[in-house]
Amino acid sequence: MRGLCVYVDGGKGHYVPAKAVQEELQAMGIDTVLEEFFDYLDIRWMGRINKSFWRTMLRMPALERHISKFNDSDSNGMEWAIRFADKHCTRMLQANLEEFRPDFVFATHPYASTVLSEMFDYLGIDIPVYYFATDVFSAPVAAVCDKLRRFYISTEEGVEVVRSMGQARNTIELAPFPLQRSVADVRKLDKKATRKKLGLDADLFTLQINLGGEGLGSLYLLESLIKKNIPMQIVILGGMDKNMSKKINGIIDKSRNTDVRVYCKGFVNNVDEYLAASDIIAGRAGINTIVEAMYAHRPFLITELVYTVIPSADYVEKYKVGWNCTGKRKESVEIVLDYAEHLEKLAELDANFNGIPIEFSARHLAEKVASDAIYKHSEN
Numbered sequence: 001m002r003g004l005c006v007y008v009d010g011g012k013g014h015y016v017p018a019k020a021v022q023e024e025l026q027a028m029g030i031d032t033v034l035e036e037f038f039d040y041l042d043i044r045w046m047g048r049i050n051k052s053f054w055r056t057m058l059r060m061p062a063l064e065r066h067i068s069k070f071n072d073s074d075s076n077g078m079e080w081a082i083r084f085a086d087k088h089c090t091r092m093l094q095a096n097l098e099e100f101r102p103d104f105v106f107a108t109h110p111y112a113s114t115v116l117s118e119m120f121d122y123l124g125i126d127i128p129v130y131y132f133a134t135d136v137f138s139a140p141v142a143a144v145c146d147k148l149r150r151f152y153i154s155t156e157e158g159v160e161v162v163r164s165m166g167q168a169r170n171t172i173e174l175a176p177f178p179l180q181r182s183v184a185d186v187r188k189l190d191k192k193a194t195r196k197k198l199g200l201d202a203d204l205f206t207l208q209i210n211l212g213g214e215g216l217g218s219l220y221l222l223e224s225l226i227k228k229n230i231p232m233q234i235v236i237l238g239g240m241d242k243n244m245s246k247k248i249n250g251i252i253d254k255s256r257n258t259d260v261r262v263y264c265k266g267f268v269n270n271v272d273e274y275l276a277a278s279d280i281i282a283g284r285a286g287i288n289t290i291v292e293a294m295y296a297h298r299p300f301l302i303t304e305l306v307y308t309v310i311p312s313a314d315y316v317e318k319y320k321v322g323w324n325c326t327g328k329r330k331e332s333v334e335i336v337l338d339y340a341e342h343l344e345k346l347a348e349l350d351a352n353f354n355g356i357p358i359e360f361s362a363r364h365l366a367e368k369v370a371s372d373a374i375y376k377h378s379e380n
Contacts, residue, residue: 012212037109105127111142
């Protein structure tokens with residue numbers, strides 16, 4: 001049995017779940033490779049355009065929500081992509097399949113799941129395609145495809161959204177969210193011991209500001225908390241370019257004579273430890289970060305939203321495990337200060353996480369995919 005996991009390079013939201021499932025499939029003895037969609041079809045120039053456009057939109061979240069909402073109501077873009085792929089990418093696909101012929105494809109982005117399943121159908125190739133909706137609480141219209149073998153999504157709310165969009169009911173399946181391995185054991189880590197290991201104060205309220213994989217989040221919360229000068233420590237994580245690093249270092253210099261300790265760590269591999277060390281996670285609402293925070297029982301304070309993640313804000317507030325402060329900058333500062341001064345409120349909030357009806361397991365999702373792929377293979 002062989003598998004192919006495909007993602008689109010546009011931050012970590014699609015890569016991390018694909019990588020998590022690929023690792024589990026490998027551990028199960030299934031030869032599985034991980035490929036970036038645009039690289040796989042040798043249309044890297046298009047991938048660069050896609051990534052550049054997305055990064056531009058991330059810098060203007062309000063505009064991004066408007067444009068993405070408009071695009072999501074129109075399926076013409078995906079129809080064009082399918083026609084383009086059928087015309088220009090079939091030779092590359094056939095060459096790849098001659099080199100490594102998978103028994104199934106697992107995809108975490110609509111470009112990969114829809115385009116590849118349509119291309120297989122166009123070429124008369126019987127390879128089942130499994131799609132995992134990384135948005136968890138919803139899915140883009142472009143993800144709806146009658147050629148998919150299974151459409152996996154991790155919430156009942158998401159299942160209903162996908163059904164209403166027209167995805168065939170017999171293909172939709174509630175599935176676990178595939179946590180990356182580094183986060184899977186985070187609940188076993190002691191908060192104070194982890195802080196000591198990371199060189200942080202074991203007893204000081206700790207806020208994590210996550211700038212996301214692209215490092216394009218707002219610094220308003222950081223600057224405001226430094227001015228308030230309430231004792232706490234702030235850890236900044238995420239990818240960042242030279243300009244962002246320069247801005248943050250300038251802000252840190254201003255905090256030297258305050259009671260606020262600021263640590264800029266950038267992109268780290270030990271996300272689990274910083275998750276365990278934090279009291280509250282704040283930042284742009286990336287699905288992976290939010291879901292990982294839920295799993296670790298860490299409240300999430302949303303400071304910015306992109307279109308595809310709007311339902312996540314409703315979910316966070318529905319289960320009372322965080323706050324949506326998009327467009328409410330002053331309120332975000334007040335919430336952090338309140339919890340920093342009243343740590344007992346964190347314990348009260350912790351019980352709410354037990355009510356979240358999401359299963360977290362890359363292993364179980366990989367088993368679902370493999371089991372169905374084996375069944376499908378036996379039918380042939």
